[in-house]
Structure formats: structure tokens, C-alpha cells
Amino acid sequence: MKEQINLLVKLQEKDRVLDRFRRQIREGPERLQDLEKELQTLEEDVEADRRRIQDLKKTQREYEAEIEDGLAHIRKSRGRLMSVKNNREYRALLREIEEAEKGNADKEDTILSCLEELETLGRELEAKEKGLSAMRDRLESEKTAVSKEVARVHEELSDTEKSREKLVQTVAPQLLAKYEQIKARSGGIAVALVNNATCSECHLGIPPQMYNELQRQDTLRFCPNCQRIICWKEAETSA
Ligand SMILES: [Zn+2]
The missing domain is CATH 1.10.287 (Helix Hairpins)
Structure with missing residues (x-):
């Protein structure tokens, strides 16, 4: 599970980059x-x-x-x-x-x-x-x-899309479906990192009990406020 959670964190990072590229192409x-x-x-x-x-x-x-x-x-x-x-x-x-x-x-x-x-x-x-x-x-x-x-960003976009495609194949289908579902309803961000017991997206505190459980990385947990998938900050750096 820990590995899958890490994959979701990576996927979110790719999606952020893709969003940025698409925005640059528009802007x-x-x-x-x-x-x-x-x-x-x-x-x-x-x-x-x-x-x-x-x-x-x-x-x-x-x-x-x-x-x-x-x-x-x-x-x-x-x-x-x-x-x-x-x-x-x-x-x-x-x-x-x-x-x-x-x-x-x-x-x-x-x-x-x-x-x-x-x-x-x-x-x-x-x-x-x-x-x-x-x-x-x-x-x-x-x-x-x-x-x-725009030409340069298009190239980077298509490279990133390809590597996202590869990454997606390593994520369990039901996790991916959950990820896409939350992403669609939460402004494109499905995964929030938790640092100092605070959700990085909605900036509200995570209850201490949940924060402790989070560090086990044994199951998907959701921010009680914004309902995004939350990951312990360490998950990112150890990935
Ligand atoms: Zn939150």
C-alpha cells in the first residue's frame, strides 16, 4: 500500500506539471x-x-x-x-x-x-x-x-503525458479511479501532503489520531475537511 500511495503522490506531481504546461500553452x-x-x-x-x-x-x-x-x-x-x-x-x-x-x-x-x-x-x-x-x-x-x-512546452507536455501514461499502468485500477474522481471534483488536485499535521491544500489541521495513522501508510486516508487523499509528507521524499 505504501508503494501505491507513493505512486499516487508521483501521479499528482505529474498532473500538476501537466496543468502548468497546459496553462503556459494557453497563456x-x-x-x-x-x-x-x-x-x-x-x-x-x-x-x-x-x-x-x-x-x-x-x-x-x-x-x-x-x-x-x-x-x-x-x-x-x-x-x-x-x-x-x-x-x-x-x-x-x-x-x-x-x-x-x-x-x-x-x-x-x-x-x-x-x-x-x-x-x-x-x-x-x-x-x-x-x-x-x-x-x-x-x-x-x-x-x-x-x-x-509554446513549441517547447508542447514538447515537454507530450513527454510528460507519455511518462504519466507509464506511471498510470503501475497504479491499481480502483485507486486510479478514486484519484481521478477526487481530482475531477477538487480543482485538479486529488492528493494533499500533510506536513506538521496540516493539509497542504485546505490548510486545516489533521486530528492527531489520524496524523499518527497516516504515518503507517497502510491504507488510503482522506482529509476530513477537503476530502482529498492525504499522504504523510515523508511519503514524497522516500519515494
Ligand atoms: Zn484538506
């Missing part, structure tokens, strides 16, 4: 996905800045053209001032010129704020583009690293 691509999402957010941000810059430049060009038109209109109106016949027409023309000048001044203000925003955005965009390029490089090197790592 690599997940990490890449996270990076890709980050990259996409950054790209969208840069794209939005570029669109905003185009819009601002368009507004600037349109307003500059309108100011030119306004100036031409003002020049024409001033020319007409010489030839007006009466006071009423004269005042109306003056008002027209004043309004055109005010309109131009407003547009100049808008152009100025466009230019200020363009300057700020230009600086920000430059920094963001640098960040984007660094992020792309990082993603590329991560991709290489992850695919290498």
Missing part, C-alpha cells in the same frame, strides 16, 4: 491577444489624431480663402464709397464694410486656435507614433518568443 497566445488589443487602441488613437489634423487644416484653408474673399469685398465696397449719391447709401456701405471686417477678424481668431491645436496635436502625434512603432516591435518579438515557448 502565451492570451498575452499576445492583450498586446494586440493595446496596439489596436493605440492605432485608433493615432488615426483619430490624424483625422483631426486633416479637419483642422481643411478649416484653416477654407477660412483663409473666405478671408481673401472678404478682403476683396471690402476693397470693392471702399471703392464704391467714392461714388455714392446719398448719406443713407453711404452709411449702409460703411456698415457692410464693418461687418465684413468683423467676419474676417472672427475667422482669423478661428484660424489662430486651429494653429494652436495643430501645434499641440502635432507634438502629441509624434510621441504617439513613436509609442506605436515601439509597440509594433514589441509585439513582433513577443510573437516570436511565444511561438518558440
Whole structure:
């Protein structure tokens, strides 16, 4: 029985390793996905800045053209001032010129704020583009690293699966069935080691009587709290 208990401890160790390998195989691509999402957010941000810059430049060009038109209109109106016949027409023309000048001044203000925003955005965009390029490089090197790592872990996984297969053949079928049953309902861990009268999985104390019996290693015993198979810590080291 002692030998069989030791086999279960070994089996649990293999299963832990297998779980770790499977997790590593999952986590690599997940990490890449996270990076890709980050990259996409950054790209969208840069794209939005570029669109905003185009819009601002368009507004600037349109307003500059309108100011030119306004100036031409003002020049024409001033020319007409010489030839007006009466006071009423004269005042109306003056008002027209004043309004055109005010309109131009407003547009100049808008152009100025466009230019200020363009300057700020230009600086920000430059920094963001640098960040984007660094992020792309990082993603590329991560991709290489992850695919290498996944390939390596796959190999280790398949080696470990093979050695588990061999190990399983040496375990008594009813013990193996019990092991698999407990493993399935206890988060993948069926065997807990007991050290200093404490279950290594649920961290609760094992009653002294049971702890003493455990050291005999003559039969399967279960943690009174988490119901896992418990083994005396010594079982592992003497295995
Ligand atoms: Zn326990």
C-alpha cells in the first residue's frame, strides 16, 4: 500500500506539471491577444489624431480663402464709397464694410486656435507614433518568443503525458479511479501532503489520531475537511 500511495503522490506531481504546461500553452497566445488589443487602441488613437489634423487644416484653408474673399469685398465696397449719391447709401456701405471686417477678424481668431491645436496635436502625434512603432516591435518579438515557448512546452507536455501514461499502468485500477474522481471534483488536485499535521491544500489541521495513522501508510486516508487523499509528507521524499 505504501508503494501505491507513493505512486499516487508521483501521479499528482505529474498532473500538476501537466496543468502548468497546459496553462503556459494557453497563456502565451492570451498575452499576445492583450498586446494586440493595446496596439489596436493605440492605432485608433493615432488615426483619430490624424483625422483631426486633416479637419483642422481643411478649416484653416477654407477660412483663409473666405478671408481673401472678404478682403476683396471690402476693397470693392471702399471703392464704391467714392461714388455714392446719398448719406443713407453711404452709411449702409460703411456698415457692410464693418461687418465684413468683423467676419474676417472672427475667422482669423478661428484660424489662430486651429494653429494652436495643430501645434499641440502635432507634438502629441509624434510621441504617439513613436509609442506605436515601439509597440509594433514589441509585439513582433513577443510573437516570436511565444511561438518558440509554446513549441517547447508542447514538447515537454507530450513527454510528460507519455511518462504519466507509464506511471498510470503501475497504479491499481480502483485507486486510479478514486484519484481521478477526487481530482475531477477538487480543482485538479486529488492528493494533499500533510506536513506538521496540516493539509497542504485546505490548510486545516489533521486530528492527531489520524496524523499518527497516516504515518503507517497502510491504507488510503482522506482529509476530513477537503476530502482529498492525504499522504504523510515523508511519503514524497522516500519515494
Ligand atoms: Zn484538506
